[in-house]
Amino acid sequence: MxxxxxxxxxxxxxxxxxxxxxxxxxxxxxxxxxxxxxxxxxxxxxxxxxxIVEAEYRGKKVKLNKPMRGDVKKYKVYVKNDKGNIVKVNFGDPNMRIRRDDPERRKNFRARHKCDTATDKTTPRYWSCKFWSSKNVSDMVS
Structure with missing residues (x-):
């Protein structure tokens, strides 16, 4: 259905x-x-x-709002900013694991980064907070 x-x-x-x-x-x-x-x-x-909308970033076709493994940081995602331009947002420490399955760690991370107020998709904080929600990380990454 x-x-x-x-x-x-x-x-x-x-x-x-x-x-x-x-x-x-x-x-x-x-x-x-x-x-x-x-x-x-x-x-x-x-x-x-x-x-999922395909767009062009520096001559390369990319999918918008779909996190993927990064080159500079652990993850990257392409988003459209307020001006209508496509920007790449890098986020995450490549040397650390996401241990969001531990309720205490998740609670502390979300409080420390003020995830309840993260609404701007063009910031690394928004995407990090999204990864520390209750959804499985492997379902979010392509």
Whole structure:
């Protein structure tokens, strides 16, 4: 059921691309995220489904908002900033393990980095905090 809904979101994205004939003309809000509400029996659950959009960074095609193993730091991610430019965000210490499965370590890390207020996707803090959430890190990295 979830895969069918994600396919519908992807189709809608490509319909938007075909309507304006150019990815740059789309409103950033239309591309950045899509929210789905799934109905399962009597309860509703909101699931955040970010659209992976391909863009160009220094002549190379990259996927936006998809963390991957880094070259300078442990991880890197390409994001679109406020001006509409694609920027690379490097984050993480390559010599340290992410020990987020220990509840005490996770709590201390998230408090130390003020993860509750990290909302800017163009900062390393946002992505580090995202990795220290309850989601499995290997599911986030490509």
């Amino acid at each position: 979830l895969s069918n809904l994600l396919n519908e979101v992807e189709k809608e994205y490509y319909n938007l691309l075909n309507e304006c004939d150019c990815e740059d003309e789309l409103n950033e809000e239309e591309l950045e995220e899509s929210y789905l509400i799934l109905a399962e029996s009597d309860c509703f659950e909101e699931i955040e489904a970010p659209l």
